[in-house]
Amino acid sequence: MPFNRYRYIALLSGFLWLSSVWAQTEEDLLIERLVELSAEDLAEDVDLSELQEQMEFYRNNPIDLNRTDGSEMQDLRFIPQLFIDNLIAHRERSGKFASVYELQAIEGLDVELLRMLTPYVTVVLPRSLANTGAKQLLNEGKHDLSVRYGRTLQQRRGYAIEDTSRSRYLGSPDQVLTRYRYHFGRDLRIALNMKKDAGEAFFSGAQRYGFDFYSGSVHIHDQGRLRDMVVGDYALQFGQGLAMWGGMSFGKSSSLQNLARQATGLRPYTSSSEVMFLRGAAATVALGRLAVTPFLSWRRLDGSVSYTAAGEAVVGTINQTGLHRTPTEVANRGALQQHVYGLNVQYRAGRLQVGTTTYHTGFDATVQPQDLLRNRYAFRGRSLWNTSLYYKHSWRGLHVFGETAHSIGSGFAFANGLIASLHPHLSLALHYRNYQRDYHSFFNQGLAEGSTAANERGFYSGLMYHPNRKIEWTAYADFFRFPWLRYRVDGPSHGVDLLTQFTYIWYKKANVSVRYRYRQRQENAALGLPEQTVAGVLRQQLRISGQYTLNAAWSLRSRLEYAQYQKEGVAAEMGWMMYQDVIYKPMGSRFSGNMRFALFGIPGYNSRIYAYENNVLYANSFSVYHNDGIRTYLNIRCRIARKMDIWFRYAAFMYRGIDQIGSGLDAITGSRRSDVNVLLRCQF
Known part of the structure; x- marks a missing residue:
């Protein structure tokens, strides 16, 4: 059934009327900021649970300012290296911290950084596992067990094939993740993950031992x-x-x-x-x-x-x-x-x-x-x-x-670089990289425009101007070159990545930002010539976003984004996306949640737009928007008991003018894709 503006307005009004929406924690906000800044450079199936788990762990087990060497603070991702170095130098010069409030005496700490950092640090007396008995480990240790289930409600083509001579999915469309954590302060941590992806067998066939993936570790720290x-x-x-x-x-x-x-x-x-x-x-x-x-x-x-x-x-x-x-x-x-x-x-x-x-x-x-x-x-x-x-x-x-x-x-x-504070309100960043085409490493993740740190030369320069606590302006320019051939690029190529972003903040009340990004690269021309030639590809994005706190329980978040894709010899693609989030966190209530309603009109995958999405615990993600339609999701959290919670999520894409979503074994007949996730968490 075709969409029209009245259906959009009716759906939007209905969602705004709902009062069961999920609240963002401080971890959610920080993770969202990190992901949104570099979403286009991450894999679409990137797992963000590790980052969320780290931040939650340090909130429940704060970093001891008198014991840290700085590595734990680096785990938090939002603390500048200059401040970490200043903190350690202050401790060496002035002696051990008596209180976290001494942080205010350290150079490089502004009000916003202090607000974000305070929940993750403390000053405590050290202890040793050598003086800890098994009874104490059992009685004082904390256990965390969660089970997450997910499924796409529509059937994909791979599950309908019964011919054993054809490629097909051997298991059910259910996704299951079981996660167990034990920690004794920050001294001892035990982790276990067991995962089954959609389409994988479970206690049958190649997975006769149950889950497809088992992962575990025992970590002893600072002894x-x-x-x-x-x-x-x-x-x-x-x-x-x-x-x-x-x-x-x-x-x-x-x-x-x-x-x-x-x-x-x-x-x-x-x-x-x-x-x-x-x-x-x-x-x-x-x-x-x-x-x-x-x-x-x-x-x-x-x-x-x-x-x-x-x-x-x-x-x-x-x-x-x-x-x-x-x-x-x-x-x-x-x-x-x-x-x-x-x-x-x-x-x-x-x-x-x-x-x-x-x-x-x-x-x-x-x-x-x-x-x-x-x-x-x-x-x-x-x-x-x-x-x-x-x-x-x-x-x-x-x-x-x-x-x-x-x-x-x-x-x-x-790779060499510097970050300099030219003035209390102005910072400069420079980075030069030269990765030779025959450099090899199976574990490299250096800063790069390509997928690995090889076959690339580039120079990055950036500025950040922060005249006061309300205004922040950031801009960078990255020029890069690929000396040898790459996938879909049959010749040496080059490009540029430019970004500028202006943010205005009403302290604890609202913020609005405007961001423009210009990316020019080269890839094989789509001209059908006997020999491949390299053509320029231009991608531009304009994003306006903001968040507003209505009161202690309610807040709103909005975005409007425009994207343009242009390749030599091919008609330009121009797409747009807008969404409205409503976030609700009543003090002391057993229920909390959030929801999103988004509209988008994007002609193809080349002009796709990325957007971060809240999910159930440890399942944060971001979706790729293309084609025309509606995107919506609803998250609800319910506290069943003091240390038991359940999360529920329903999300759907509703497209216009198509009769198939996806391709190959993942193809879904129709114009709608719906996903559900449920997570149960117990702490004891």
């Missing part, structure tokens, strides 16, 4: 010289991410402080994502000014393995989806063994930090990518050594950082 130890699944973050960086990372954004990677070293891996982590054991030991981290990992990866006439195992592609739904995906599951071992040594003296990482990655099959021209410099073989040297230093409002990485036998990668 004398033993700074950290993790057994199980873990991630390592060193330097600027050129050689070793696991877990989540953010790219360019209007927040200049994210330009410098804030490496946290060794950390337990608690995300439900099935890629970019290590499995084994690692520990960080403090030896005076040195911190030494040996690590060892062994795990199986998905890949399409074949054999040569001589019987040698060869893998053409290492899969990164973690999905095992079809016969082909199941056949590739765990086909490749990966072992990693190495050492990181880090030296710290005051504000200066210097470190080096060396590690080896090996496989039980030869990696042999397709024989394509763009793959001429891709990694080939079974063994790879990586090494890097990195640094960072702060001095009088200037923070410099960088890393040089080398894949032994092939290329180098360089």
Whole structure:
């Protein structure tokens, strides 16, 4: 049935009338800000639960200002490195903190940063697990168990196929995630994840042991010289991410402080994502000014393995989806063994930090990518050594950082930058990168325009002007070049990324921001020529957004966004999207929630628009808007008992003028897609 303006108005009025909407926590607001700034540079299926879990953990177990070395503050993502360095220098100069209110004496702390930081820090007396008995661990430890269920209500094509000779989904459309956490303060943490994706079998077929993915870890923190130890699944973050960086990372954004990677070293891996982590054991030991981290990992990866006439195992592609739904995906599951071992040594003296990482990655099959021209410099073989040297230093409002990485036998990668406070109200950020086309690393997440830190040169410059607590203006320009061929780009190419954003804040009442982004890149022309030529691609976006607090319980959030896509020789695409959120958090009520109503008119995927969405606990996400129609969702949280909560979410896309959503096995007949999520959480 076609849509018209009266149906839009009626639906919008109905949603605004609802009073059961979910409230945003401080974590939600901070995560939303981080994600919205770099949403277009993240994968569409990015898992944000790790970030939300970290922030919730530090809120319930605040960082001790007298024990931290700064790495925990880097976990929070919103604290500038300059302030972290100033805090540690203040503690070394003036002695231990007696109260969190001493933070006000530290240079670089404004009112807004103090407000955000206060819930996550404390001053406590240290304790040791060596003096803790099993009874105390059981009685004082905190347990957190949650089970999340989700499903798309419409049937996808892959579930309707019964012919066993065809590709199809082998399991049900149900999604199930079971998550258990135990923590004894910040000294001992145990994590366990069990996940089944939609389409995967459950206690049958290839998944006869139940869930498709199991992940767990035991983490011991700050016990004398033993700074950290993790057994199980873990991630390592060193330097600027050129050689070793696991877990989540953010790219360019209007927040200049994210330009410098804030490496946290060794950390337990608690995300439900099935890629970019290590499995084994690692520990960080403090030896005076040195911190030494040996690590060892062994795990199986998905890949399409074949054999040569001589019987040698060869893998053409290492899969990164973690999905095992079809016969082909199941056949590739765990086909490749990966072992990693190495050492990181880090030296710290005051504000200066210097470190080096060396590690080896090996496989039980030869990696042999397709024989394509763009793959001429891709990694080939079974063994790879990586090494890097990195640094960072702060001095009088200037923070410099960088890393040089080398894949032994092939290329180098360089990154250097600075963030400078030119004036109390003006900051400058600069970053230069040069990633050679034959540089290889299976764990690199350096700042890049491309998908990996390889085959790229670029220079970034940004400014932030903050004349008072009400006004903030940010702008950056990033010029980049790809010296060699890339996917869908059969020639050297270049581009530019420009962004400017103005924000006006009424303290604790409202804010409004205007953002414009201009991105120009090159890719293969769509002209059907005998030989591929490279054509320019231009994408422009204009966004106006705001949030207004009505009272202690109600707040509103709105956005209007326009996007234009233009490729040489192809007609331009112009799309728009607008949404209205209503957020409700009554003090002391068992119920809370939020809802969104969005309208969009976007002619194609090239002019798509991204928008962050609230979801049930640990399931934050952002959707991709394209075509014409309506997007709506409703989240409700109910506190069943003092330590038991249930979340419910219903979300739907209702498109106009189409009779199929998606393609292939994911295709849905019709113009509507509806999803439900339910999460039950118990704490004891």
